[in-house]
Amino acid sequence: MTDDEPGLADAVDRFLDEADAAFDQYDQGYADADATVAVLRSHADDLRDALEE
Template identity: 55%
Template structure:
């Protein structure tokens, strides 16, 4: 595993956590409904899984 792969995965995790926090904040403030929040979280999870799969390959 190269430093680039580790960095890519770490970046993906950081991006996911930031995105998830933003979704929760928007939901708590009433800016988005539950369905929209789940859709955005699903998108962030997809990105995280893709980064993990690339690192594992």
């Protein structure tokens, strides 16, 4: 295991938690599809940034 793997694992966990929250907001009617996709894209960008670090 490299030193980068724990940081990446944390980033993946954070992404999954944030994605679940975005889906929950959508499912409960608090966000529309466009807003949910925008949130997911932002979280995916954060995950990509963590991967590149």
